Structure formats: C-alpha cells, structure tokens
Amino acid sequence: MAQQYIGQSVKRTEDPRLITGLGHYVDDMKLHDMHYVAFVRSIHGHARIRSVDISAALQMPGVVRIFTGEDCRSIGSIPCAGALEGLKVPAHPVLALEKVRYVGEPIVAVVATSLYLARDAAEAVTVDYQSLPAVVDLERAASADSPRIHEEFSDNIAYTWALTGGDLDQAFKEADKVIKQRMVHQRLIPVAMEPRAVIARFLPGEHELTLWSSTQIPHLMRTQVAIMLGLAENHVRVITPEVGGGFGSKLNVYGEEAALGFISMQLHKPVKWAETRRENFAATIHGRGQIGDLEVAIKKDGRVTGIRYKVWADLGAYHQLLTPAIPTLTGLMLTGSYRIPAARMDVTGVFTNKMATDAYRGAGRPEATYVIERVMDLVAQELSMDPVDVRRVNFPAKKDFPFATATGLTYDSGNYDAPLKKALKLAEYKKWRREQQKARKKGRYIGIGLSTYVEICAMGPSPAMPAGGWESATVRIEPTGKVTVLTGASPHGQGQETSFAQIAADMLGVTIEDIRVLHGDTGVVQYGIGTFGSRATAVGGTAVYRAIEKLLQKGTLLAAHLLQAPKKEIQFEGGKFSIKGDASKSISLQEMALASYTAKNLPVNFEPGLSSTYYFEPKNFTFPFGTHICVVELDGDTGEIKILKYVAVDDCGKVINPLLVDGQIHGGIAQGLGQALMEEAVYDESGQLITGTLMDYAIPRANDLPWFELDRTVTPSPVNPLGVKGVGEAGTIGSTPALVNAVVDALQPFGVKHIDMPLRPEKIWKLLQKEAQ
Amino acid sequence: MEISLNINGQPFKEDVEPRTLLVHFIRENAQLTGTHIGCETTICGACTVLLDGRAVKSCTLLAAQARGKRVTTIEGLLEKGELHPIQKAFWEEHGLQCGYCTPGMILAAHQLLQQNPHPSEAEIRHGIEGNLCRCTGYQHIVKAIQSAAAKMSPPRSASAAR
Numbered sequence: 001m002a003q004q005y006i007g008q009s010v011k012r013t014e015d016p017r018l019i020t021g022l023g024h025y026v027d028d029m030k031l032h033d034m035h036y037v038a039f040v041r042s043i044h045g046h047a048r049i050r051s052v053d054i055s056a057a058l059q060m061p062g063v064v065r066i067f068t069g070e071d072c073r074s075i076g077s078i079p080c081a082g083a084l085e086g087l088k089v090p091a092h093p094v095l096a097l098e099k100v101r102y103v104g105e106p107i108v109a110v111v112a113t114s115l116y117l118a119r120d121a122a123e124a125v126t127v128d129y130q131s132l133p134a135v136v137d138l139e140r141a142a143s144a145d146s147p148r149i150h151e152e153f154s155d156n157i158a159y160t161w162a163l164t165g166g167d168l169d170q171a172f173k174e175a176d177k178v179i180k181q182r183m184v185h186q187r188l189i190p191v192a193m194e195p196r197a198v199i200a201r202f203l204p205g206e207h208e209l210t211l212w213s214s215t216q217i218p219h220l221m222r223t224q225v226a227i228m229l230g231l232a233e234n235h236v237r238v239i240t241p242e243v244g245g246g247f248g249s250k251l252n253v254y255g256e257e258a259a260l261g262f263i264s265m266q267l268h269k270p271v272k273w274a275e276t277r278r279e280n281f282a283a284t285i286h287g288r289g290q291i292g293d294l295e296v297a298i299k300k301d302g303r304v305t306g307i308r309y310k311v312w313a314d315l316g317a318y319h320q321l322l323t324p325a326i327p328t329l330t331g332l333m334l335t336g337s338y339r340i341p342a343a344r345m346d347v348t349g350v351f352t353n354k355m356a357t358d359a360y361r362g363a364g365r366p367e368a369t370y371v372i373e374r375v376m377d378l379v380a381q382e383l384s385m386d387p388v389d390v391r392r393v394n395f396p397a398k399k400d401f402p403f404a405t406a407t408g409l410t411y412d413s414g415n416y417d418a419p420l421k422k423a424l425k426l427a428e429y430k431k432w433r434r435e436q437q438k439a440r441k442k443g444r445y446i447g448i449g450l451s452t453y454v455e456i457c458a459m460g461p462s463p464a465m466p467a468g469g470w471e472s473a474t475v476r477i478e479p480t481g482k483v484t485v486l487t488g489a490s491p492h493g494q495g496q497e498t499s500f501a502q503i504a505a506d507m508l509g510v511t512i513e514d515i516r517v518l519h520g521d522t523g524v525v526q527y528g529i530g531t532f533g534s535r536a537t538a539v540g541g542t543a544v545y546r547a548i549e550k551l552l553q554k555g556t557l558l559a560a561h562l563l564q565a566p567k568k569e570i571q572f573e574g575g576k577f578s579i580k581g582d583a584s585k586s587i588s589l590q591e592m593a594l595a596s597y598t599a600k601n602l603p604v605n606f607e608p609g610l611s612s613t614y615y616f617e618p619k620n621f622t623f624p625f626g627t628h629i630c631v632v633e634l635d636g637d638t639g640e641i642k643i644l645k646y647v648a649v650d651d652c653g654k655v656i657n658p659l660l661v662d663g664q665i666h667g668g669i670a671q672g673l674g675q676a677l678m679e680e681a682v683y684d685e686s687g688q689l690i691t692g693t694l695m696d697y698a699i700p701r702a703n704d705l706p707w708f709e710l711d712r713t714v715t716p717s718p719v720n721p722l723g724v725k726g727v728g729e730a731g732t733i734g735s736t737p738a739l740v741n742a743v744v745d746a747l748q749p750f751g752v753k754h755i756d757m758p759l760r761p762e763k764i765w766k767l768l769q770k771e772a773q
Numbered sequence: 774m775e776i777s778l779n780i781n782g783q784p785f786k787e788d789v790e791p792r793t794l795l796v797h798f799i800r801e802n803a804q805l806t807g808t809h810i811g812c813e814t815t816i817c818g819a820c821t822v823l824l825d826g827r828a829v830k831s832c833t834l835l836a837a838q839a840r841g842k843r844v845t846t847i848e849g850l851l852e853k854g855e856l857h858p859i860q861k862a863f864w865e866e867h868g869l870q871c872g873y874c875t876p877g878m879i880l881a882a883h884q885l886l887q888q889n890p891h892p893s894e895a896e897i898r899h900g901i902e903g904n905l906c907r908c909t910g911y912q913h914i915v916k917a918i919q920s921a922a923a924k925m926s927p928p929r930s931a932s933a934a935r
Contacts (some may be wrong), residue, residue: 011864018872019860019879021807021847028806113795116790193811193819193873193907245874245907277812344848493871493908659867666910667870694816694905702911703898731910 005502009659026197031270038118040108042100045134045353047688055211057124062117067494078230081466082325094255101317104282134687163331165406167341171306175297195275198747200260206326217530240520243492287360289314316356329364336372337454340392373737419649423627445634447746451738457726458622459533473543476611481590488528489540490520509575534726547614622725626650628738639765653725668731676739781849782929807847820902821877828884847876868917870908
C-alpha cells in the first residue's frame, strides 16, 4: 500500500460546507407543515405534582395539542444500559408523572404552529407543586435518614460496586508510609456548542417514523426509540446530519427523542424541538461528580505498593444510558501508568435531585488519572523527591508490555519514559526548577506540574460493552469507479469523512476526491455503534481497512479471470490489478467495477457487484499515554493562575492525520483545563441549578488559554492492523492533573498538599492570604 | 410589522411579529441557516453577523433594530464564489471541528482584522473572546486568523518599505 494520504495533514473534506454556512444541523431543517414543541420543565429539585392545568394554554393562538405525563404513559422508560449487579433502576418516564426529581425535568410538551407560539403557550401551563426536601449533598444522600428520591427503594443508594486486585493487606502492612487524602471531582456540564435538537416525522401510510437527531449513536437510538414507542425497528429511521459537538452528552437516548416521535405519531405532522441553552444546562447529562477517600501505601524509595479508593458517585435523579457504568471505568484505570501491585476501589452510586451524570469526555478515566497523578505528587512531597523520579520508579519498563495491571487489564503497548523524556526537554524542566527556586526567594510563586497519564480507549471488546463494542464499514466501488464508504461510527466534528477517506484512498490507490464517506443515517448505513470512547479510528477505521481487504480479495478473483492468470500471480497496486512481473496486462479498479456490475464476463459462481461489509471486533482496548507538563505562576495579589508554559507529548499509536490529532489534543486540553480552572455545576440546597447559563458556568475562552506546545512519540498498538490507539479524550485526561499539580507545586513553600478543583482565583487568593498571615 | 433590510446584498421585506429576533429573521425569513443559535443570551457568539460592517450577536437583537441596515452572514462572505481568505485560512489551519461556532467565529475574526490588520496572538485571543468554541482549544483558530491576516494585508515592515 502506497502511503500517499495516511500520515499526512490532509485538509478536511467536510470543511467547505461548514465554513460557508451550508452544512445542515438538525435545527437548520424545516419540513412542510412542521409544528414546534416546547417543554414545560420542573422548577423544583424535588416536588410532588399536585396538578397540571393546561386549560389556559390550550386557548393560546397556534396551539395544536398539549401532552402531559398521563398522555404519554404508553411510552417505555428512558433506557439505561449499565447492567451492574443489584442496580436499582427507577422508572424514568419521558414526561414526569407524580413527582419531579430534578430542576429541568420535563412535565408537559406543548405543540404549536410556530416556535414562538409554542413557548408562549408553555408559559401559560400551570403546575401546582408540593415542594419536598431536596437531596443534594452526596454523603447525606447516601445516609439512611435522608429523604428518599424514589419511594420504591429503601434508600438513595443505587448500587455498590467494588474492584479489587493484588494483596492490599500485605501492601499496607509492609508500607513505609501511608498517605491519606480526600479528592473531589466536581460536576461538569458538557456544553456542546450545538444544543440537542430533534425532528420527528411519522408517515402513517408507510408506518415509518424518521427522527433527525443530534446524536453520537444513531443506530442505538433507533433500537431504543423503537422499543420505547412499540414500533418495529425497521420502521424507524434515525438520521444524524451535522452534529455540533457531543463530548459524550449526545451518547445517549433522551426522553425528548421518544416524546417527539410519539407526538408526531399522534398528530401525523412533523414536529421539531431545539433545546435552549438553559435546557441544555439543566436537562442534558452532566459529567464527573465523584468524591473519593484515598489511602496509599508507599515505600521509602517512592514505590507505590497499594491503593484504596472509596468513592461516592453522584448519579443524579435517574439513570441515563450509561450513568451507573461511568465510575467503574475509574476503577479499571486506578493504577494509571504505574506498576502498582494492589488496588481496590469501592463505589457507592447515589441518587441525588440533580440531572443524571453520564459520559463526559474521558468518562470515569479523568477521575482515575487525576487521582493517581495527584498521588505521584503527594508521594514526591512526602518523600522530598522530584515528581519525575517518583514516576520513573513506578513506571513499567518498555519490555514489560503487554502489561497486566492489578485491576485486571492488559495494556497493549507502551513506552512511558519516551514521552516523559521528550516533554522534560521540550518544557525545559530543569531550567524551570531553577527559575522556581530563584522566584521563591523573591516571593513569587512558580509551580511545575506533570501528568504521565495512560488512558483506556478504542472501546472496546464486546464483552465489556453493553451494546457490543465492534464497528462496521461497507466499502462499495460504484459502477463508475467512485468509492462509497459507509461507516457506523457516526462522527460529531472529529473529521472521519477525511480520515477514513485517507485510509480508503491509500488502500485502493485512488484520490480522496474519488471517495465519499457516508454516516449517520440508519436508512443508508449498516448497523453501527457510534463515536465515543476514542474508538472511531481504532475500531471504525479498522472496519474500513478490513472491508477493503475483503473487497480486494474479491477483486483479485475477478482480475485473475479477466487477465487470464492464476490468482496468486495477481497483484494490486496504484489502483490497478496486474500480473506480477508483467506490467503490460492490467485492469483498473474502475474497469473492474464496471465489469462486475455489467456482469457479462464473470468467473463461475462470482457474485456481481463490488462491495464488502466488515464488522470489526477488537480483541482488547488500546492504551494511549503521554506526558503533559504545565508551568504556572500565581499572582499573589489576585490569586490568578497564569499558565507560563504548556507542553503535551502524546502517544496515540500511529497517526492517520497529524493535523486532526493535534486538533483533538488541543480541544481535549482546553476541556481538561476548564475543569481544573473554572468549571463547576452547582446546585444549591434546594436543588436549584445555580450555574444554569453561560453567565454562571464558565467555559474557557480564547484568552483563558495558553499556546500548547505539542510533540508525539509513536508506539503502535498491536490490537488493530492500523496500529492506531485513539486520541479523542487524551488531552482532557492528561491535562487536568498537570495544572493542579503545578498549582500545588507553586504553593509548596506553604505546605499545601492538595486543593480541590476548580482552582478559581478566589480560592488561591484566600489560601495565599491565610498563609501570609 | 413590516421589516425591510438587506442581507448579503439581497433586499428582504417581510411582515413579522415585532418581537422577531434578528437571528430568526435570518434563519426563517431569509432561510439562511449558516447563522447558528447557541445560547440566546449574547454569550456564545454562534449567531454573530455583521450589521453595517460591525460584528453583532443576532440572537439578542430584534429584526426591527436592523431595519434599513445591511446584514452580512457567513453565506455572504464569499467573494465572486470564491472563499474569503479567512474562510480559506480556517480550512487550511484546521480552525474548526464540529463547525457550529465557525460562522460566528469567522465573522468576529473579520471585524478584528478590519480594525487591526496585524494583530498579535494576544490581540487575536482578546478579539475573539466573545465567541465560544468547545472543540478546538482555539489554537488552530488563532493560527487561522494569523494566516489570514498575513494574506489579507502585507506585513507592516513590507508596507513601510514601499
């Protein structure tokens, strides 16, 4: 295979439509005679619904119909795929019935002829609430005397789960020291720039429901919505046009999707709902939300020999698709990039009167990385060692891969010292350590933070994935020789139309202009899983690769027939089949395609047409890794954190498109730094979301962020033939502890050991004031 | 009420509710959907358009406030069917991922370069702080604006030499 495209920074083929405003997101589409839906949502964190009065709203202009929870009783419960032993799964209706359990929970759906009129009428609906004590604090929610959120259960504990490996008792018995620390992973709000949006159109004649939805998982949504609405799955079609970002928040099946489908089925009209930003904050999944108590057994030389981590996970009021499963990923990755022989994590998943938490970029792994990378710095502080040396003492060596962890995983490939070495050089680590000493003498606070992360990606082997972990591809050579690739990995900004075309173009010896990558339409594309968990290229890209291999095998049979040579003498190169050693006799892919469709001269028993489909099932996850180094200076007067330098050396295996990989790293770092510096979803004691708009919930702006200096090492993954590992979440996972470690490092002269995120200026300022006294 | 305004050189005369937001006028009446709605509160900047050449957030302006004015949306930035240098630079430098903030971001960059043809990195970051992007971490956007600036007007030293 000639590599003309793979490894090159090819400009994205999806961009021309996006930079000219000609792409189509769901809200950009308008169907004939379309009606608009507005939801009336709970203004209480926890309340009984005494009554709902829609009479005034029904009189409002343009109102077509109003649906209450009672009207929607026939719709199935919003699905949860996290199957943990003993999991309590409460009923989760698309419109609330007797009670509301979080601010933003939908109660009534108003349908009107225009968006404005639908919102007007929604204002006229009166809900009579009897307010109940809200359950907000995580530990209090878990206690036996807490008010219950779901009366059908004896308490608010949805599940307990433990993962254990190695001999912990021995580790702690033989430890030279034990470090204890509590760490908080605050709730975050994903804030994809495009809020969710759904259009539903039911055609009674065909008995077909089409949903246009801004989702990461069109096929899984089709299955689930069909079940919820009692429709045959092959009478439901989900179309996912442009998706304006997801970050896990659109890896879900929400009540609104089924509700819109139901409404369209009742009215025989197309209906649209586009989420407002306020709805997006209150009623699209949140991320993180863990409090954990940590105990670490260490030896004098810096080795970590055991970890115990006891976690309360803030699940919110109901389970969304993967809610209970997310904290389990923290457990799997608890030992990070280190040889730690014993580990145990205990999770208590707790219902609270808040929006559900679920997969937000990193999904459980940022929590693990944060913990273990903070641990490395705590060890360094405890033993007065350099944090670099602590990490090196604990790294497995290159020869130890595949590396088995105490948590039961096998890391595919790794060479953890390589990116560390490169990053130290790029960041001028030693120079900054000297600067730090000099600055301290002058009363300035410079800090240097490292994170030598590893993450679990390319999700994943099907036994570990609720809906299966494979991905599909169809590659079709059309009669004119043009190539159509159908991928089940429906993207939402990652650029798979380009990167998958790069793979296909090199394998088929055509230009990427000859290729069209189609995705996100269950009526066009074979069943697929979707884009999340840094899986699209490693699993979906590999499916494309395998489908083309299969296609070329078929092509070879036809070429042998047409060129009248034995199969083993046929080679495929530069888009042509030819006879080895005889360049004069060849047949191009295009000629071959035409021959296969016109089918006048085919080998015996040869199936006409030239296409193939492959479902790739990975045998393992992949484990990308790297080193991030952050240098900060704290402003003693304002508590502001200035990032002086940010270096990221990542190893995501082989790289298909360096430009796109850099983009993923940049964006990932920005989100990780957002968590470290400013982001926090806050509910008050009555369950009000007080960070319910972009005014109150800060996400990084351009001038909040530094220039990121990137480099790479390349350790191919043996899990797939492309050698790729995945990169969508690396930046988010690696960056958060690097920043926090830097700030804690800056505060070392004051004996500060740990600060909980977000590190807002007032927190730093207060600390500096206290220490100065 | 009747509202006349000009969008991308095209006159529009429409009878709309007085409360119609400019962004809805653009998207619904003019059927130009490149202007996106991200927050409806003037914060995210996805709905940025040029009003008589000035970048404004069309989600919190009434269409009535744009009466008789010239609106330029992302669709109007093409020059004789050719991509504007800022659009081209966003493509070349991978200044977008999901593309949702992109039209607003490009128009904010347009205003920035009109006012300051040779912005420093800090000036660019400051100039686009009213436009949120959740995908790119802004670095490739900054690079795109730097690259567009270099192409749109010769560097200061060169013009001084002339």
